[in-house]
Amino acid sequence: MSRIVGIDLGTSTSEIACIVDGAPRLFPNTQGKLVTPSVVHITQDGAAVVGEEAAEYLFTRPDCTFMEVKRLTGSGEKLKAHGKEYVPEEIQAMLLRYLVGCAETGLGEKVDRAVITVPAYFTDVQRRMTAKAGELAGLQVERIINEPTAAALDYGLSNLKECKNVLVYDLGGGTLDVTVLELFEGIIDVKASCGNNHLGGKDFDEIIMAHLADPAGDERALMRLKKSAEDCKIALSSRDEYKVSLPFLLTDGDGKPVSVEQTISCQDFEEWVSEKVSSTRDQMMSALGDAKLNPQDLQVVLLVGGSTRIPCVKKLVEATLGAVPRSLVDPDLTVARGAAIQAGLIEGSLNNEDLVLTDVCPYTLGTAPLQSGLFGKRKVFDPLIPRNTTIPTEKSAIYTTVADFQTSVIIEVYQGESSNPENNEQLGEVRLTGIPPARKEKEQIEVNFGYDMNGILQVKASVVSTGKQVSAEISTTGVKARAVLDVSKWEQAEGARSFRPLVRKAEKLISSGKDIGGDITLLLRRLKEAILLKDQEQIDELREDLLAMIEVLEKADKLL
Template sequence: MSDIILGIDLGTTNSAVGVVDSGFPILLADEDGRRITPSAVWFGKDGGSEIGRKALRRRALEPGRVVTSVKRLMGRRFGEETEFPVAMARTADGGVTVLDHTPEQVSAQILGELKRIAEWRLETAIHKAVITVPAYFNDAQRAATKRAGELAGLEVVRILNEPTAAALAYGLDKLSEKSRVAVYDFGGGTFDLSILEMQDGVFQVLATHGDTRLGGDDLDLALARRAATLGNVEFDSLDAAARVKLVEEAERVKCALSSSEEAAFRVPFYDGANSLETAVVRADFEAVAAPWIARTLRHCRQALADAALSPTDLDAVVLVGGSTRIPAVRAAVAECFNREPDVSQHPDEAVALGATIQAGVISGALRKMVLLDVTPLSLGIETFGGLMNVLIPRNTTIPCKAGEMFTNAAAGQTSMRIRVLQGEREMSRDNWELGAFEVTFESLPKGQARVGVQFRIDENGILEVLARDVVTGKDTIVQIRSAAVDVDDIAVGKMVSESVEHAFEDMAERVFTEAKLKAEELLPAVEMVLAQGLATDVERSEIEAASTAVRDALSSGAATPLKQAVQKLDLATEALAARLVEKAMEEALERRLADG
């Protein structure tokens, strides 16, 4: 039984664990027969802890000691998340803790409980797992999830994107068909929209878009505020325990309104003395939910554009996550994609089921299927002139690797600073820096030092950068694990939008910069050649006129005129350059004959 690998959905609001048994993926229930475990941990003042429903039962009495939605803090720096159910503290290295525990330690408690359930059900020790994350989790967030698994005593054999896991669950009985499927995953704390192509057991992500700070928790809070307003209660003036009671009731009412047109919002003695009771109709809830639903649709449209597809190119739209039970969500998705969504999968269990399937594939318990994810943003390095040089374009299938050779920009240079960038803009300054390091090499003439740079992204989406001095063979290897920048998904969406919005200006600046670098290299060389007196009067006149045009274009700052002027100067010096090469070859031959 040592080859058992668990499939785990580590969710913002709820989590689940499964295993392949006798060739079938199943989710494992706890002692109460429940397959879903709330992602909540209570930390007592005496050092004790409780997990899941036991923790939630303590929330009304001790709201400040129950940690929920810890997934939102995974891999993040202090200050990046401004709102959280319990107080956050800053660590010495700029990280964040809650109740003296890091997010990884809190998540490890949840993972440990899922591991306990599995070992109790299967009556054997288990040490390996596949764990899911939102598709838009950045490198630091993925690495933090992996560390949480290790703290729980699990070897994390694969970090799997949640929409891809859902597609695996959806496609298990459709392996012989070729189809394109959009997975709309609206969970408790995160949202993802991925478009996948499935054929003969191969699942390839064509595009993905999402938001790690958008989920059902936001709808609960919005509804609680709305109900408080209807009941003439100032929500923000309540203490933490009272707000928790209202949000818990909002979650219940939200679920009730999925099947009823009206529900009573009732919280007796929410502050110990006063009670709140008001009727909430579905239209009230749909009004407060509308902005969040609209945000999900923007991600849907962006993913379709990234995949160069229209809704009619899709074979199905699959709904995943508890928030997709809301009728307004289903109606909005149907309108956006011009088709009724597929609700055949259990919305709370599909991701865990997919993780279990993938775990079974890795362990050999299920027949082989191939998973191909993609990079959400382009990756590259800064080159001379502040340009972004892309090595791995956005939406490249992973795992993958790509490399390029670079040379020294100046004579006598003994090192090169490698800035690893992520983003879609043409200039380095407009992209995000994931890391930077120095590569040293021997002092050589300009253009003769050679440094090869290779990017490799593994199946977990973690980036490794290798820089090699070709002359000495010395390697510098850096693993980009914890970028100190806020690469959240609102910013990702903004990055993509800005790359489209500024496409013409960015390209113009890139063209100007490249032409400027060429001009600055060409002008001194032309002056040196003219000084040798090998040019005819006609050539000299033409070259000097072309040089003047280049200098004028440099002063004007216009991209197209400069590029054209540089090309004209290059063309004007072609015959002279050929003559110089011929003269040099003749002189070299004469020296060789004289030496012989």
């Protein structure tokens, strides 16, 4: 078995490390640098060029060069290069492959096992997709760990004797994470995590860009503009003003060249980003609140991520927490170092009696059963695992059937904090069939949620009376993509015609109020989606299920 490497797969930059002689060691890339831009260029023949070298192509071949792909994790969005489509995980896999190659060169041996970090606030789907990227890169993903927790491990390893409350504030290229933890002689006990998956340096670049020019549709101009905006932002972290100069950036309506020359002051920049920067106060307060701590209970504030070099970001953290954040860890390398430490604990190259880690689940996870209320039946979010529960964890709930002779049930799985499931993120659903027909509320269904060390959810469902269980791999792929499908257009899809009689029949049952459990409604929606997506396997399966469900309803109707 190979060694395990730790990888910080970042929005803007990525790093790779491993434990060598009892301490984390970072590996340089092919350009000799420890920090690699998360950029992938795909050549005509489908080969990947990664990092520094790929970044050059952002200006010459923006059509087949990708940056900040981490932001698309789990979105179902497709990326195109040379007429071929790629999912974000495939591009991420190319980046991982390159990093692993750098580690292999550094170690002089083959590597096929890794710990990969993700933002603490990454959703279940985003974690699965990150693990998938690792698999596509030929890696055995030993653990997915949270980035701020990795930073805490790095700090913890060098401060084994300390007993302190620590807040990690990680603002990178694309994400914000705030984690509160207690460090007690090598025991790292994460109390709470909060964050924003869509806030980071990238947003600050975009704000500057908007003040400079609008290159609408001109990819090359857009890349030049982005580069200048980022240069400007970075310069303003150590200077009072910066002059952006972009000769012949665009051509106007008459074909005349347009250049951009503009001096931006630190004060301008701070004003422009003030709202976004201030918004991070909420995450700090929320994480502290969940950890049941006050700002004055904190002894250490760790700043992680390139964007914490921005003076007004530091000022906000200081003003909110009343403590001066000190640069106690390397903001760029600490996450990869922490990932390597986790790897070392798994492979045994570090002693796991010295360093123990507990982490939490950052979101509330639950189901959406039907509940009777004053205004009839409606779906409510039923939390099974409350946010910031220590992981791994396992919780069960018992539900009953809601309709007479109901023989199947669909358990929808949600993640979020709202009592209305529609406001939360749907992770997937589990279909349990073979419930013995009986009067409503007579049969019980047990639902079990298991949340593992990787922050990934496993759902099990069983019929209490028979013990029949479904291997409930929740189907998460495409959940988001589905949201953008307009199912009302299903009839326009190829081959949709032959489904008309079945669909009409189901619609009739629904409109006559017979679909009490809501299963037919859900199955019908899924079937229409599958028809639109031309997913034959799903179509066949859903048609069978829908037919069976209709049959049950009709039978029950006769009996009543």
